[in-house]
Amino acid sequence: MLILMSSDHTKKQLADVLARVRKLHLKAHVIPGRNSVAVGITGNARALDPGLFEILPGVLEAMRVTRPYKLAGRNFKHGDTVVTVGPFGIGGPGLVVIAGPCAVESEAQIIRIAHSVKKAGAQLLRGGAYKPRTSPYAFQGLGRKGLRFLAKAKKETGMPIVTEILDQRSLDDVAEYADVLQVGARNMQNFALLKDLGKLRKPVMLKRGLSATLDEWLMSAEYLLSEGNDQVFLCERGIRAFSDHARNTLDLAAVPAVKELSHLPIIVDPSHATGVRSRVASMARAAVAAGAHGLMIEVHDRPDQALCDGMQALRPDDFAVLMRDLAAISAALDRGMAAPKHGGR
Ligand code: PEP
Ligand code: MN
Numbered sequence: 001m002l003i004l005m006s007s008d009h010t011k012k013q014l015a016d017v018l019a020r021v022r023k024l025h026l027k028a029h030v031i032p033g034r035n036s037v038a039v040g041i042t043g044n045a046r047a048l049d050p051g052l053f054e055i056l057p058g059v060l061e062a063m064r065v066t067r068p069y070k071l072a073g074r075n076f077k078h079g080d081t082v083v084t085v086g087p088f089g090i091g092g093p094g095l096v097v098i099a100g101p102c103a104v105e106s107e108a109q110i111i112r113i114a115h116s117v118k119k120a121g122a123q124l125l126r127g128g129a130y131k132p133r134t135s136p137y138a139f140q141g142l143g144r145k146g147l148r149f150l151a152k153a154k155k156e157t158g159m160p161i162v163t164e165i166l167d168q169r170s171l172d173d174v175a176e177y178a179d180v181l182q183v184g185a186r187n188m189q190n191f192a193l194l195k196d197l198g199k200l201r202k203p204v205m206l207k208r209g210l211s212a213t214l215d216e217w218l219m220s221a222e223y224l225l226s227e228g229n230d231q232v233f234l235c236e237r238g239i240r241a242f243s244d245h246a247r248n249t250l251d252l253a254a255v256p257a258v259k260e261l262s263h264l265p266i267i268v269d270p271s272h273a274t275g276v277r278s279r280v281a282s283m284a285r286a287a288v289a290a291g292a293h294g295l296m297i298e299v300h301d302r303p304d305q306a307l308c309d310g311m312q313a314l315r316p317d318d319f320a321v322l323m324r325d326l327a328a329i330s331a332a333l334d335r336g337m338a339a340p341k342h343g344g345r
């Protein structure tokens with residue numbers, strides 16, 4: 001339920017509304033607006049009667065919010081969320097590019113690739129230390145050692161780190177090293193993990209589940225927000241469909257659709273969405289044109305030797321060419337690339 005206060009309501013009238021919400025054992029969220037104030041209510045299992053609030057003085061209107069998510073929806077927040085990662089803002093006007101290998105394979109590998117993606121203009125470095133693999137026999141990631149290598153790459157380049165959180169066991173370790181904790185597609189509905197991540201005060205990138213609807217995806221974001229973590233952004237990474245020409249099907253229309261429904265930033269991962277190196281650049285360019293706030297792209301300098309996802313990794317030279325295209329498309333849309341806020345390196 002969303003309660004709109006009249007523009008001339010008094011402090012006491014607002015306090016009375018909040019007291020009524022508390023009495024119902026529900027949670028009130030005060031949303032300041034340009035002309036007045038709204039109060040969002042969460043915690044109710046069933047629809048509330050608007051009359052409960054409309055009879056109170058100072059209340060203009062009480063409306064049911066028909067979407068299952070509330071804090072993630074546009075009703076509950078004016079303006080767009082900007083997630084701060086180091087000196088960069090994700091969800092602001094500038095495009096943010098996260099790049100790096102699928103998996104951290106060695107200290108030398110992640111440092112080499114970090115330097116090359118930074119030189120090309122990427123702002124954030126990615127690399128998995130804990131990998132969710134379809135086969136239990138495939139490389140599962142270097143674990144803690146991989147996190148330490150990421151920290152070295154960050155020290156050398158100044159790039160903030162995006163890395164995947166697989167389970168609660170490794171949460172403390174990953175949270176210590178990561179600037180952004182990545183929730184992978186397979187974990188999008190791991191609600192116990194989402195609840196724990198919601199208690200952190202660190203940005204979370206929530207990838208779309210393999211066949212998740214937008215409602216399901218935003219309900220997962222709601223888990224994070226409802227625990228108090230508002231530093232959340234979404235990543236469209238392709239969904240399961242009947243096409244047999246790609247690893248997944250990039251749902252580009254999800255970008256404008258999510259932007260209508262939610263204030264959370266949305267980026268696109270064209271690497272997992274195609275699974276094929278030759279198609280990554282065209283989908284990356286299209287994503288920027290469609291209004292994505294950023295991209296996450298896999299880059300490897302020796303893709304034929306990669307321990308994970310080599311087929312879809314761009315070589316550094318091709319990535320650099322793509323970055324020039326992305327900057328041009330972003331500039332044509334009056335956006336440009338996100339620059340560090342306080343100087344940065
Ligand atoms: C990844 O980013 O390397 C990854 C495993 O992605 P997803 O969870 O989208 O499959
Ligand atoms: Mn990958």
